[in-house]
Amino acid sequence: MSRKQGAAYTLGFSALVCLVCSVFVSFSNVSLKERQELNRQVDKQKNVLVAAGLATSDEKLSSEEIVARFQSIVPVAVALRDPNQPKGEERKPGSGAVLSDVDATAVDMVAAMQDENASLREPANKAGILRVPYVGVVYQVMEGDRVARLVLPISGKGLWSTMYGFMAIAADTTTIKGVSFYDHGETAGLGGEIENPSWTARWHDRRLFDDAWQPIFAVRKGATGSVAEDPHGVDGLSGATLTSNGVTESVRFWVGEYGYGPYLKAFREGGR
Template identity: 30%
Template sequence: MEEKTVNKTNSNSYTFIFSIVMVVIVGVVLAFAATSLQPRQYENMRKEKMQNILATVGVETDRDGAQELFDQYITEQVVLNNEGKVKEGVDAFDVDLAKELKKPANEQNFPLYIADVEGKAYYIVPLRGAGLWNAIFGYIALKDDVNTVKGAVFDHVGETPGLGAEITQEWFRHRFDDEKIFDDNGELVGVSVVKGNASASKDDNKVDAISGATITGDGVSDMISERLNHYLPYFKSKTDIKVANN
């Protein structure tokens, strides 16, 4: 009787074992790649953060020059508590607003960057809030009167391309230039993104919205006023402008 030869490579057990081995190998390779690239990714994120902070005061740079210019123009980095007092032992650059916003306001850290550009002082406040689909964030720089906006930068996690995602565009950012964050009564109201606001006035605390992106625009408005109000005690100590007593 003729004996049949079984091809082991066609057996179910072989296929199963081969699949497991390949999954393990691929997993190890991916884990090694991720671990190897992590320091570079972290460094790129740090430099991009520096670029965004510098952009609010009109200093543009690529990633290669970010560290040098950041060290040149950012003269002070502090972290404030909710009373506007400087906290010791906390690095402003390492404060993660996504984590801070989960805490009660009186427990949060409020980072602040102070820049000196051609002899003029600017106060740069990190921002974070909610857009239509996910988080929005950025930075806003105030001139030394802590009332007039020097510049702003915005970014997002998942806003709609061509609509809410347009908050990253330079033309939208520049709408905030020279706007005021205090109204005529000395109330800190921030800068509101308002549909149909075609006024060229820089004293109305408003900029024109992006068509079709109302919710994202409202998120930008809320983010600016909510974050800046936490810095109000500090602003009061740094300026003689009219500020309402809250």
């Protein structure tokens, strides 16, 4: 084979290999998309179950087991902002109304927060939340036909990252029943301890609101006592005060007037 032919052969062969590989990659990407979406859904359901106390974070569960446990949970779509509010107008709290014509299982709040067509810009706030989705989701944990708990998605800025989690509260809308953080970029061993089940267990039965329904729950610096001694506070993470403060502000934002507050008020007054 001549030198010239050799080069042409090498180039042609490389191009063919590239073509075959790209066809293979595109094909697997398309064929795996559905499966990836399903896995994402199941993963989200597992995190909701952990917050709701229906699974533990270290429990190995198959997709079928997760889906089966999720049977007692009804996701509902809730109005967090008015999509008809003119852009640039001062923000208003959402109505908190349950949107029965919206399929709550199809609502992706994390994606909506990055989508100008699905969320409204939020003025500067201590939780570092940039946009609030028009539509939020509340997971109602049923016991028979009674709503026993509500699981709320929460998010906000820590020191290095946006932290995402779920928090379960009792039907009184103030008593915390569980929390789980499933995504963040805080430092392992410091802020990353928000994932530690022995820390999140300390949240159990602490309360979100004061008597006037203002959110006062806080991750305090240092240790707190029992629930009776400090009903509204949980121990800070040592060496991670900035992450701890971010958690406090995130919780307060989402249960407050500009988060799920209007929904929670309607729920406790009307039991829906």
